[in-house]
Amino acid sequence: MPRLVLVLGDQLSPSVAALKAAEKGRDVVVMAEVAAETDYVRHHPKKIALIFAAMRKFAARLKSDGWKVAYTRLDDDGNAGSIPGELLRRAEEHGARSVLATRPGEWRLIEALEDCPLDVAMHEDTRFIASHAEFESWAEGRKALRMEYFYREMRRKTGLLMEGDEPAGDKWNYDHDNRKPAEDDLFLPKPLWFEPDEEVEEVLQLVEQRFADNFGKLRPFGFATTAEQAEKVLTHFIQTALENFGTYQDAMLQDQRFLYHSLISAYLNIGVLDPLDVCQRVEQAWKDGKAPINAAEGFIRQILGWREYVRGIYFHEGPEYPSRNALNHQRALPPLFWGAETKMNCLAQAVNQTEEEAYAHHIQRLMITGNFALIAQINPSEVHEWYLEVYFDAFEWVEAPNTVGMSQFADGGVIASKPYVSSGNYIHKMSDYCGSCHYSVSKKTGEGACPFNLLYWHFLDRHRDRFENNPRMAQMYRTWDRMDHGKRKTVLREAEAFLTRMSKGDPV
Incomplete structure (x- = not known):
């Protein structure tokens, strides 16, 4: 009797656990x-197209490798509409009673x-560098689960950027060297894009028909949809951008929307690139003298440290984690997050880029959209859902800890030791957004004052009881107290007036 072998849209790896446990001549993928999966949130059309196109090509790869594959397209007659429904339909078709699945x-x-009436055996996803057991063992007994210390354990485990028992260059972290604002006359490489082939074009037309009302522009579409193309993207990044x-x-x-970023996060998250292999190739570039250590370490930390860490946090904290709201923020997500008019140039730039590219890099997410949502007291569940909808690399295991924890401090400090809030000064320092903004970043109050300046102090004042004894925030409160x-x-009154206008739907 055959078994069914479930392969999800973010499990597009030949080495995925369910395939490794299956028998090619016997079982049905x-x-x-x-x-x-398309409708639990209204995903960006580019994200849907990327996953569907990559799924179809991976299915073809499995077939060519000798697997029997039962593939259902979204518009197929008889489509059951859910993963359990499709398993039941295929079980009846093939006379199967059991399912091999990767967790x-x-x-x-x-x-x-777990609720599916078939016998579903879930195997741990071994494509990650840290198993659930390893993360739980590391977390046990710790008062604070800080990424930096987990990252060091991962360095020791893998040997990446290690010289014996010590970190290469005698430092674990080169973050201090990685905070330089970009100049507009830098030589900036262009990302590697791929013209849609016939199969991708078929997917694009399907997405246009079914998801035309979703937030986001589908075309132009140039993402990699196979492991081979994703490898070319990685190679291109290492050769042209890693150095900076x-x-x-x-x-x-x-x-310049992409600067020196790799744009491989989605390919890691759907499984067409292997995280350890990516880190090893970046390490090799450093060993070969093609990239400085601050570049290699900063990049590897995002994968070996942060990506593995947030997955561990997501499963450690449990299913209710995305719904946490430690600061009791209740404002609705304002229309500007969906492209409505705003006079704040930084937010307009970040949202417009997100709409067109399904992408924004980590600082745009953390210190522009995330920072604003936090100091504007927006309900973190709505912020979480927005991030899950609009980015091409967003899956809940990685997105929820980044949003609920790191960005919105809604987990009460599980991930971050302090909230990531700033006035307009940080944005001015790290970008060229402020120069063409309606508001003045140098104005603290009055007509034309930057809303980030007002809302920053308003946030600190509102949450003083929680944060004034935090050692990393004490200086902020001393500065506030020294103000006239x-x-x-005036700051508090003008901040409240701004929030009132925003809540009413007025352009802000």
């Missing part, structure tokens, strides 16, 4: 494009498979 990366799907990645990784330029009493009252 089940892959399905289903409404339950999904979202609680929502794990629970759906570290120095300028936090920089923002309004006419009348000025403090």
Whole structure:
């Protein structure tokens, strides 16, 4: 009797656990494009197209390698509309009673498979560098689960950037060297893009028909849709951009959306690139003298440290994690996040880029859209859902800790030791957004004052009881207390007026 072998849209790796446990001549691989996965949030059309196109090409690869594949397209007659429904349909078709699955990366799907009436055996996803057991062992007994210390354990485990028992260059972290603002006369490489072939074009037409009302521009579409293409993207990045990645990784330029970033996060998250292999290739570039250590370490830390860490946090904290709201922020997400008019150039730039590219780099997400959402007291569940919808690399295991924890401090400090909030000064330092903004970053109050300046102090004042004894925030409160009493009252009054206008739907 055959078994069904479930392969999800973010498990497009020949080495995925369910395939490794299966027998090629006996078992049937089940892959399905289903409404339950496209509609639980209104995903960016580019993200849907990327996953569907990559799924179809991976299915063809499996067939050519001798696997029997039962593939369901979104518009196929008989499509059951959900992963469990498709498993039941294929089980009846092939006379199967059991399913081999790789543990999904979202609680929502794990629970759906647990409720499936078939015998579903879920295997741990071994494509990650740290197993769940390893993360739990590291976390046990710790008062604070800080990424830096987990990252060091991963360095020791893998030997990446290590010289014996010590870090290469005698430093674990070169973040101090990676905070330079970019200049607009830098030589900036262009990302590697791929013209849609016939199969990708078919997917694009399907997405245009079914998801025309979703936020985001589908075309132009140039993402890699196979492992071979993704490898070319990685090679192109290492050869043309890695050298300057570290120095300028936090920089923002309004006419240069990609700077020296790799754009491989989605390819890692759907499984067409292997995280350890990526890190090893970047390390080799450093060993070969093609990139400085601050670039190699900064890049490897994002994968070996941060990516592995947030996955561990997501499963460690449990299914309710995305719904946390430690600061009790309740404002609705304003229309500007969906492209409505705003006078704040930094937000307009970040949202417009997100709409057109399904991409923004980590500082745009953390210190522009995330920073604003936090100091504007927006409900973190709405912020979480927005990030999950609009980015091409967003899957809940990676997105929720980054948003609920790192960006919105809604987990109460599980991930971050302090909230990532700033006034307009940080944005001015790291970008060229402020120069063409309606508001003045140098104005603290009055007509034309930067809203980030007002809302920053308003946030600190509102949450004083929680944060004034935080050692990393004490200086901020001392600065606030030294302000003239009348000025403090003006700041709070103008911040409240801004939030009222925003909540009413007025352009801000």
